[in-house]
Structure formats: structure tokens, C-alpha cells
Amino acid sequence: MEQIIRGGLGIAALVALAVLFSGNRRAIRWKPVGYGLLLNVLFAFLVLRTAPGRAFFEQIGGGLAKIIIYASEGTRFVFGPLYTGFTQVENFSGWPYAFVLDALIPIVFFAALIKVLYYYRIMQRIVGGMAGLFTRLFGISSVEAVVTASNVFLGQTQAPLTVAPYIRSMSESQLFLTMTGGMATVGSGLLIAYAGMGARIEYVLAASIMAAPAAIVFAKLLEPETDLRGDQETAPIDEEHGVNVLDAVARGAMEGWKAVVGVTVMLLAFISLIHLLDGVIAAGSGERANLEGILQVVFAPAAWIVGVPAADVGAFARLVGAKTAFNEVIGFSALPAETLSPKGLMLACFAMTGFANFSSIAIQIGTLGEFAPERRSEVARLGLRALFAATLANLLNAAIAGMFFSG
Template identity: 35%
Template sequence: MAFDGIRGLLGIAVLIALAWTVSERRTAFPVRTVLIGVASQLALAGLLLGVPAVRAALAALAALNGVITALSRATEAGTRFVFGYLGGGPPPFEVTDPGATFVLAFQALPIVLVMSALSAVLWHWRVLPVVIGGLAWAVRRGLGLSGAVSLASAANVFVGMVEAPLLIRPVIARLSRADLFLIMTVGLATVAGTVIVLYAGFLQGTVENPLGQILTASVISLPAAALIARVMVPADPAAAAAEDAVDADAAQPYAGTFDALVAGTEQGLRLLLNIAAMLVVLVALVDLVNILLGQIPSPGDPLTLQRLLGWAFAPLVWLIGIPWGEAVTAGQLMGIKTALNELIAFQQLAGTPNAELSERSRLIMTYAICGFANPGSLGIMIAGLTGLAPDRRAEILSLGPRAVLAGTLATLMTGAVASLLA
């Protein structure tokens, strides 16, 4: 265990070094930025996972895992009414294979609609603005970011990576390149509240208190993302700060509760369709790649993209605390999350046999794959940001691949921190 702790610290150092090797500016190494970022993440992780009182409070979230069941049942009532047996209702025929009756698009994904509508209502009732404003204050004080960037970064933990920049719409076009990249990185290194319940549902029985774990992972990834972003695209002291006169509580887009409910449902529908479409395309492309790779002779099992990604990520997941005997399996999960998306990775994690991943490794990988850093999410983010700042389209496009790399390194850092406290 002592060696595992040392390995986790080594992993953090290696991940930061990797970010520095692809940094845009080869000036002096940003020692102060790194120390503040690492200290902030370790302190936040220590508070959330190491302080008994806070751990007890997070454990209380286990009771909220019953909310997952309640929301799923409520959503199923709606899907049964609209889609019949495809949405979980009784089939009008004899079922010989119960597993074959599960239809992801009609039985799992619709919870995104419900969560999006509830999030919009909570925003209108000023519950989310208060929570986001408090976190933004902590981010600003802890990491020394501007108010606008702190607000957008904090919002990413609770709302989508497209919706969060809307809170700073008045200043988004004036953000420095470093601040724009930081917001993109945080958006790709966290997950939105609209899908947290969906992912927690997949992980029921896989890790303890999945709702609390995913929420904690998303919060802990925020300082890691800010650190990696500042290392890869350092702030320019000469750049004017785009202050700051942006208030989460002031951004009130809804005329009333019913308007919030309708608008939230419409936003959720777009998100659901995006998720479903990306799943169809990405799974098809991976299968096509696997068909081509299968033509290459290889010892043992046929060569697949998943096997290649497992080999590629194995050293990195070993560095963040996964035993070497489990590193290829964990590396495949990290590869699936990066090449496809985190939804499929969480599904694969839930279905991985206990013999291939220990309980501790499952917990570490829950933290490591908890982020949107993949090509599909990047496309959604680029579409949203270029709509807000069309004059900066070329810059946003050029920063996109770097943001995916930065988001991946940040979630790996979060996995390494989780390994220190697991």
C-alpha cells in the first residue's frame, strides 16, 4: 500500500510532465501554478474523502441512490406510456431472452430528459445558482482565477459543457486564449448533472455509493483541469482580464416554472439525440476498425481497437495506482472512454468480472473515466462555443484536440488522487 501511494504521486508528476511537454510556451516551468493546483486538488480530495464528518455527509448521499431508483421508475412510467414495451412495458409476446428486451435509447437514455427538466426548474428556483456561486467563490479564492472563468468552471460540475459558458456570454468573446482553453478543459474533464444519475444507475452494485463517487470525481477534477490547462496554455500576463461582472444568480433565462420545465425538456431532447446519434456512429466506426484489424494475424485473441488502447493506456493506469496485472483491462476502459465516450466505459466497467478488476481498481477507474474528454463531446462543445463567439471559431477549433488531451490528463490525475485515499 505504501508503494501504491508513492506510485500515485509519481503518476501525478508524470501526468503534469506530459502536459508540460506539449505546452504552447517553453518558458520556465510554472512551479507556483503546479504547486497551487496539486495542493488544491489534494486538499479538496482530502476534505471530501478523508475527513470523517465529510465522508459521513457523502455517505448520506448513499440514501440518495434511492432517488436514482425513484427517478428511473418515474422515467420508466413515462417511457412505457409513450413507447410501450420498447420503453419497459410488458411485451405482447412470450419473452425467451429477458436481456434482449432492454433498449438503451428507450429505457436508459430518457432519464436525461427528466434530469434536464429538473435541472432547469432548480435553476429557476435559484437552487443551482446558489450552489454554483458558492463553488465559483471557492474556485476563485483557491485557484486565483478570474470571476468569469471561475463561474463557468464551477457551473460545469452541475450543468452541461455547452450551458456553462452561457453564464458568461457577455465576456466569452473577450476571454484570453488561456482562459478559453481552461473553460474548454474543465468542460471535458467533468460530467454534467444531467447525466450523473444515468451513470450512477449503470454503476449500482459496482462501486459503493456511485452517485456520491461520480459527483465527488467531477468536483475533484476541476482543480486538476485548471492546473493542466494552465500548464499546457499558460496565461499571458499582458492579456487583459475579461472581468467579471457576471453573476450566476443574474442569469435567469426562464419566465416561470412551467417555462423552465418546457425549456429544460427541449434541451434534454437535444442532448439525448446527440448521445444516441454519437453512440450509433462511434460504435459503428469502432466495429468497422475491428473488422479491419481482425484481418491482421495476431497471437491469441483477434486484434481489436480495444486491445490496442488497453496496451497504450496500461502504463498510465498503472502509474495512477492500478496493479499491473489489471492494467490492460483498466487501460481498455480508459481507451474506450477516450475513443468512444464515458457512457460506454461505465457500462463496460459495470460488466467487468471481479477477477479482472479488484474493488479498489474499480473505484480508481470510476474517477479516471469520469469526464467528457472524447471526440464526440468535443464536437458538441465546439458547436456551442462557436455559436457564442463566432469570431473565434478558428481558435476554438485549434484548441479542441489539445483540450481533449488536457481533459484526459486531468481525469487521470483525479484517478491518481483517488488511489492515494482508496
């Protein structure tokens, strides 16, 4: 009962914070907000506290874990001893985990698999079903519903392609939800990478699905709809996915490879800059402060809000701080080095599963600005608020999950 009460207080605190910074409190429609909260509470309860729900997600998680094994076969063939050679070196005492090989390369295989599912129109049915549910429950336009549902599977760089012709005519509230949904969710291909870094696959999978309704809740709290223009009609992802299944595999593999290269290059820059910034802070403070300590202080209140056990507050704050200040890959990559309780691990997985970080603002300015150049400045203006809304959405899911943790 205590964790339910604490989780309820955390939900109330997050909603109150969003209302405090709302652009128009009088225009808030509370019915969709209530539906969004109820939907995620019911989903978390089914996944975490009912035997059928847990069994279902554990089965899906087991299936994804097998996919990682299948992906490793391609990695082993292409990279040979570079992939398995560390453990063969006599008296080797270093860390045998090669991040790019173990965590990132499997994205290529997963992206190809997803593209095959699109080719056979399986993913279209899933996205269309989610979009229909969102439209009925939340009263949002079909355009918003489609792009928000697509974010769960495609990520913030590809999901806007599903509604590209409509971005120019979106209201500001619709544009804001498009941005918030992109930052709150993650592309399904990266779930494999997070699992490779030590995350529980069933947690990040549940968090990824819950992020879409949570994004709608906070987007409509911070930027309520006041421009009641007519709904635009669209169909989910009707673009061509290949002339045949082999072409679909090839396209997916190349898209996955681009993601691998992008994340790798980003980490090469950001990891080095993190250490540089840490060194500057340490030198400027006479070794009395460092970046880790600052992030821990800044994000400690978030740990209390979502119900993190006292012993895990420091580690949770460091992980979520790194995720928000830099990106979630850096946060998850630090997960193995932290000693977390089972509940702390679950809450960290839920809170870090999302693209809510500062670099996502630049990504969205580039992506949405490419589709609608005349709205690039508007995207830039809304960037920090979208980041704030997406961060609240990720923390909300952690607070809800904490209510139903059973060990």
C-alpha cells in the same frame, strides 16, 4: 503507505508530462498549481478516508439513487410493457437492460429538476460560491471561474452560455481553460446515466467536482497566462429560467430530451463504427489484432500511472481507451462486462468521468464558434491540446483517489 507513494509518483508524472508539453514553461505560476493539487487531495481524503466525508457523500449518492427510482416512474408510465416486459417473457435469457430506457431517459427528469433549482436561484448560489473560491485560490479571472464552475453542473454545451458575451475578448489562456474545463467535467444530468450503467454514484459525483480544479491546474500548465488583460466582470447564469416553476420544468425537460436524442444518435453511429473499425483491423491483420487490444496497449501506461492493480490493468486500459477514443458513455456502457476489483472499479469511475474525447473537439468548435465565429479556427487549433489537458485532469483525479482507497 505503498498506494500513497504510488499515487504521489503518478501525480508527479502527470504534472511533469504537462510541463514537458507546456507552451511557455517560464510563465507557469506554480502557486495556483499547488493549490489545485492540495484542494483535490484534501477533497479526496475527506470523501474516501474520513467517516463524516464518506457518510456525507454516501447520503448524497443515496439521494441520487432515489432520484433514479423516481425517474423510473415516468419511464414506466410512458413506455409501459416496453420498460418492464423483458422479465415477464417466459424463458427469456437475454440481457433485460434497455440502455435508452434505463440510462438515458432519466436525464429528462434530472434536467427538469436542475432547471427548477436554477429557477429558485439555488444553483446560482452554488456556482457563484465555487467561482469565488476558484478566483481567490487560483488567481483566474471571474469569467474563467464562472464557466469552469458551471461546467460541473451544465456540461460543455451549456456552460459557455454563462460567459458568451466575453468569449470574443478572452485571452488564449482563458479560452483554453474554457475548453479544458468543458472536456474534463461532465454535466450533472449524465451522472444518473453513469450510475445506471454500473458506476458507483459517489465516485462519479466526487470525480465530477474534482475535475474543475484539476482542469485549471493542467490548463494553466499547458497554456500559462501571458496576456495580462483586465478581468472581465460577469455574474453566474443570470439568464431567464422560466416565467414560473411549471415553465422551468418544461424548459428543463426539453433540454434533457435534446441531450437524450443527441447521445442516442451518437451511440447509434459510434457503436456501429467501432465494430466496423474493429472488423477492418482484424481483417487487415489476419485476425492477429483488434481494436480492443490496441486500446489496451496504448492506455496501459495510464493504468500504471494512476495505481491500477495489476489484475485490472487490461480492463482499465480498455475502458479508458474507449472513453478517450469515442466517448465516456461508451466506456461506462462497457463497465458491466468487465471484472474489476473494488479499487479498479473506483479508479475507472474517476478516470472516465469527463468529456475528454475526440468528438468533444467538434462539439466545442461548434459551440464556442457559434458564440465567437472569429475564434472558431483558434478553438480548432487548441482542440487536441485541450483534450490532452482534460485527459490528464481525469487521470490526476484517479491517481489522487487511489491514494486514499480503503476497500
